[in-house]
Amino acid sequence: MSMLLLIEQVLNGLQFGVMLFLMAAGLTLIFGVMGLINLAHGSLYMVGAFAAAAVAGATGSFVLALIASLIAAAAAGALVELVVIRRLYDRDHLDQVLATFALILIFSEGTRWLFGSFPLFLDIPAALSGPVTLPGGIQYPAYRLLIIAVGLLIAFGLFQLIARTRIGIQIRAGESDREMIAALGVDISRLYTIVFALGAALAGLAGALVGAIQSVQVGMGEPVLILAFVVIVIGGIGSIRGALVGALLVGLTDTLGGVLLPGLFATFMEPSAATAVGSSLASMSIYILMAGVLLFRPTGLYGTT
């Protein structure tokens, strides 16, 4: 295992991690403020990716595509919140799980109906398609570096939003005592719609950014959704900082596990068996990580009971 390859994989892990953060941040905000478990978050990711692919196909502009993903996902999120989600806030988690599972069915089949079953492709803009040379002579795709930068920038912006703006104060107040801030004259249902649309926009952006690396297809959101759940369980539900730490941990574990574990087992097993055991364990590694964290901290790293 050369050092260069290892650094490249660490960067891949970071890139995966910041994308997971964009998903997990919305989920954890929505849970923290509204107490809602939203399985349909992966569908908003898909909506963002499809909107970006459609706009990029029509205009050829990647920037417009990204803007479209934000708008489409935020609009879909706000609509879903107004029609369905707001009836679920005072229901138990079982009802929330089922209603949002039903939304997944509607979103997935609806998208398949509109766009067909074949995957769409979203091209990386030409200026970013080549590699850049990093200090130390590492060649790394410029686009993936951009994703890392965008993700970290959004994380920073989100922390600022929560910590310093008026809406951030309302969000934090809503997390700790929603009756009180309603009594103080904050329009709580408007706040909920805004938070939901914000989470949806982040998911949609993640979908568009990842859609350019992978293909844009129906069902792309659910695997990411489940990883985002793992992230917020590790980080502690409701905590943005936990979501960031959890996302990076999961991203790095998943990427490095897949590279390192087969090699590790090959040192004491025959090669074919080592590949089998190593890759099986690697695919389970993040869940093992999660189980490990929960054994010691049942409410996650930054969770409060």
Place this chain on the structure above:
Amino acid sequence: MTREALINLFLFLLLPVTAGAAWLLEEPFIITLTTKVAILALAGVGLNIALGLGGLVSLGHAAFFGIGGYAMGILAAHAQSFDPLMEVTFLIEGTKSMPVIWLVAVIAGALAALAIGALSLRTSGVYFIMITLAFGQMLYYFAISWPAYGGEDGLSIYVRNGFPGLNTLDPIQFFSLAFGVLALVLWFAGRLAAAPFGLALSAARQNAERVETVGMSPYRLRLLAFVISGAITALAGALFADLNRFVSPTMLSWQMSGEIMIFVILGGVGRLYGPVAGAALFILLEHILGGLSDFWHVYLGILLLLVVLFARGGMIGSLAGRAVAHD
């Protein structure tokens, strides 16, 4: 007789009457569909013990369903290739005998539920939902990446496994077998709910502190419920794999967990016959709507949404009124 008892009787008779009529009319496909309803209902009855009785919202029950399926697949695959599972110290051979496969499936499901439950039940609420989901995914990815038993492609069995005294390849005989198992498990689940254990479990769902105060451990009650629930769902998985003569990681996928949960909810959470009603409605919809449109999941989604938002208590709840405490 209460209205719910009447509905239960109707549901209980619905399956054998449908299968019997299809047998007389020589419609083997309908018999197979009815068998599918019986088996999926069995999976739902398993989940309902955790979900309805224990209040444990497990979104990972496909794990047990798939474990049952793979118990069947692995044993039968070894039997059909005459390649023993284990030769060192003990000789363990594959088998094509359903009772043995069921036993293995139930034990494997119970052990998996013990391990997953022991960890997951340390948490509650949303954490529990997500952790059971994550454990289900863990097994799903394990099944995909483990090449020995077909990996992503799954395992096919040439001939359905045997049951002493029955020809399981005959649809009506296999239906009778599956229905017999369902009836037995329904009887067991009904007794369980009325037994001291079931009452304590219900009490732990409604007020865990009070149960603890009288000296019982909610954690243990829930863990035992989770283990029983997992074992029954694994048994259903073994039957389901035998019905299709095929097992693949799809049986472990989280959509499967969602579907098993839909059976329970459509029928009515905590109702003994809820999963039977739910599974029957689901398969009926699949065939009516599936024939009308390729995108029938949209309609299923809308229906499910309406049931959750407006018809709490599911089908049986809407027809029979509130008989069980919903909390």
